[in-house]
Amino acid sequence: MTTALGLPDPYRDAAFYEDTAIKRALAWVVDVVLITALSVALTPLTLFTSIFYFPLFYLCVGFAYRSASIAKWSGTPGMRLMSVELRDVNGERFDIVNAALHTAGYTAAVVFFPLQLMSGALMIGTARKQGLVDLVLGSAAINRAALA
Template structure:
């Protein structure tokens, strides 16, 4: 029986700038777990920023807090990915995102990645597909990563 990861690596076109998961697996080791840790850290930070902003809306944001949280999260993620190709949570987890050419994300790629991530978060079945892809594919890419050709890589493997 063929392993799903092996089958998908032969079906997907090679991404020239990203490390090959078969010859350089260290770049992708434990990336799904690290992404989960990064997500939790970022969610707490976004929540704290959102709570701090509530008084500046004369407390009306209490009535639309999920929208505020989503908006703050979008700006937070876009700004941090555009600047350093990693959110603060990703930096703590020692991973960052790389574009198809292996370079850090530029502001346009960061915007598209953030838009795809936000769509995945708001449409739950897409989030499940993304998690499944991270667990089952050789480069540990989520749905947005597959669409854009990006990947989260371990920083320690690049050092």
């Protein structure tokens, strides 16, 4: 079931990676909507000063949202909705360190948009459907349904 790295083999166990790129894109849309709603809901707690630095505020809320949810469930609520979960190089669920590193890499890719485009292309073109951050960390997104 797994390779020496601990992740499922993309050729013998292709079901683990089937449609994960599309599911991650849909999960991203769900998460953007939730992070936007959360950022707007938290704005009054800043006495509305976050209106003046909303993009930075949004990035901070998004970082906390993604790091906390990935550390707890090994995926964001959007990923859970799409039945996708992140696994580390050993095939284990993410811990807080991996979650923070993955989120930091994602945030850097959002800030430097060409990295995001490169990540999307890699998700389409690699056997394990790994994005740029996944390749650096050795992680991958897999289908939860294939685990059953």
